[in-house]
Amino acid sequence: MASARSTVKRLLVSPAAGGVRCLATSAARQSAGAPPAPKYYELRTYDIKQSKWDEFVRLTTEKIHMRFAASKCNVYLCADPGPEPRRRPFNEVTHIWEYDDLVQRAGVRKSLGSDKQWLADYLLPMLDTAAAHQSNSVMLPAPWWPLRPSTDGRNHFAVRKTQLHPGKTGAWSEAVKDELAGEGDNAPLGVWVTDIGDLDSVHELYSYPSHTALVEHQQHRDREAVKFDGTLIKERRWSAYVLAPWSTWSV
Known part of the structure; x- marks a missing residue:
């Protein structure tokens, strides 16, 4: 105790x-x-x-x-x-x-x-x-990405963390914001920049109708991110979740 x-x-x-x-x-x-x-x-x-x-x-x-x-x-x-x-x-x-x-x-x-x-x-x-x-x-929150509501029935979530090289947050933001805006229903619910914790890191939150859709889209995001590996991105990973029974996504 x-x-x-x-x-x-x-x-x-x-x-x-x-x-x-x-x-x-x-x-x-x-x-x-x-x-x-x-x-x-x-x-x-x-x-x-x-x-x-x-x-x-x-x-x-x-x-x-x-x-x-x-x-x-x-x-x-x-x-x-x-x-x-x-x-x-x-x-x-x-x-x-x-x-x-x-x-x-x-x-x-x-x-x-x-x-x-x-x-x-x-x-x-x-x-x-x-x-x-x-x-x-x-x-x-990233100033270029307002939080948005999730569509009903999308109870599978992914949290994507991107660890950037020092001082590269602005360059990464400029490189991806239009790309993310074109993702339609699979666009992030939120994009945040760390202020206290792992500096130069970004978290994105996504929602999906199924685990399969989650995996397919996050693998797509991995393929899109490859071009920034080494220059902007130091490390990246994503984790799959389901909505807890005591929770909703609230903007």
């Missing part, structure tokens, strides 16, 4: 300094008459112990509403158990959370860190018995 409590403290309380920076920046933008700053999004990924998967699903189904009440969840996904060899282990979950700014994010984390019911009923049991590994990235 001690290790879980130390994990809670590290995950929920420590990043408050980022909120102070954002508050000063927001005030400066308002005084200068600048347009509102973009929202922040946090991508969180957990590896769940295979032996504890059913317990994790039960616990999250029953208690995740407590977390949803604290801030907006854009989507919550569970790894798709399809046969694609490049997918991550079946026991992975990932979710995206929306914040007005880093001040709100710091406030939510501080509030959750002191919420005894949340800690006792969900977070500590989940960390003690289910979560084996986790990572997160704080992201800003």
Whole structure:
């Protein structure tokens, strides 16, 4: 239990300094008459112990509403158990959370860190018995790609991460934005650039009507990306998911 409590403290309380920076920046933008700053999004990924998967699903189904009440969840996904060899282990979950700014994010984390019911009923049991590994990235939406709704029935999702060479985010954006706009229903639901975490990385979120459609389109995206390998792209990968039963995609 001690290790879980130390994990809670590290995950929920420590990043408050980022909120102070954002508050000063927001005030400066308002005084200068600048347009509102973009929202922040946090991508969180957990590896769940295979032996504890059913317990994790039960616990999250029953208690995740407590977390949803604290801030907006854009989507919550569970790894798709399809046969694609490049997918991550079946026991992975990932979710995206929306914040007005880093001040709100710091406030939510501080509030959750002191919420005894949340800690006792969900977070500590989940960390003690289910979560084996986790990572997160704080992201800003690409200014050239507004978030868009998903079509009904497209419950298979792909998260595509592209690690770029330092300073190449702008060049990559210019190279792909028209190409992505031409993808029709398979165009990304969102494109985000990492602000805190793996810098010079981009995440794209896609939805599909089936696992087969997901694999075919992501392989197509791989073929399109080959021409940028080495010059713009350092590393790229994608993971397949299905929509969690307690979630929707919310813009």
